[in-house]
Amino acid sequence: MRIGELATRTGVSVRSLRYYEEQGLLSSTRAASGQRHYTDHEVERVAFIQRLYAAGLSSRTIAEVLPCAESPSEENSDAALERMTQERDRLSAHIDDLVRTRDALDGLVAANRAHRATLVAASGQ
């Protein structure tokens, strides 16, 4: 498929797909005319890239980790594996932090609802 289709199928802009390639996150075969062609496989790959971006990895870090994801067979140096583990731990810590923040928000929402209920009761008197 060409880049436009990949874009619609992944929900990622054409601009971003080109950027991913520029950053070494995504590869394409080129037609004689210069147009990029992709296989279905790339759809998954783009989805995973998006997940990693959402997890707060920079394109640089993603580039470091992705080869490891594609083929566990290659010479994915210890460094890549270690980097992946490290990012995994960072992500885990971040998740914990977010959960605490969510709890805090829940507390605030509850407090406000409670206060609201009080007001209603008072006005009902």
Place this chain on the structure above:
Amino acid sequence: MRIGELATRTGVSVRSLRYYEEQGLLSSTRAASGQRHYTDHEVERVAFIQRLYAAGLSSRTIAEVLPCAESPSEENSDAALERMTQERDRLSAHIDDLVRTRDALDGLVAANRAHRATLVAASGQ
């Protein structure tokens, strides 16, 4: 305390503290000379602002939600409460997404370790 102390106590740069004030997230009393003064209370407040930033809220959204956090008593319009609930849900969805990503990373790490083990066994032969 003055801004420098608040900065060291919260781990947030002086620049950012001024920025928070500019965005209406933080207030200070000013000395006659113009210098900002804060109470211990602001330490907590800055910490909470940081949590919200980390949770992906923009300063605009934080400004919308914070008054609600300070006093559940005020006229924290329905809008603010609704906004808070909405951000809470967004955050929750984001957490779920991150957890899935973490699981994916765990899978990759495991696969690579397994492959490595295979290599070691083979070389051991």
Place this chain on the structure above:
DNA sequence: TTTGCCTCTGACATCCATGTGAGGTTTTAG
């Protein structure tokens, strides 16, 4: 008082993923 550190405002710089537009070629549909 002088010295050194802190603070003030204002403005410009940075990072990074993405948007946008120009100017040109390729593909596809009518």
Place this chain on the structure above:
DNA sequence: CTAAAACCTCACATGGATGTCAGAGGCAAA
């Protein structure tokens, strides 16, 4: 064949939080 739509590269713009610098004033210890 032609027009529309998709694609190419290059390059500049954007946004948001923060860094950084300049020039000026504030404050405390020696």
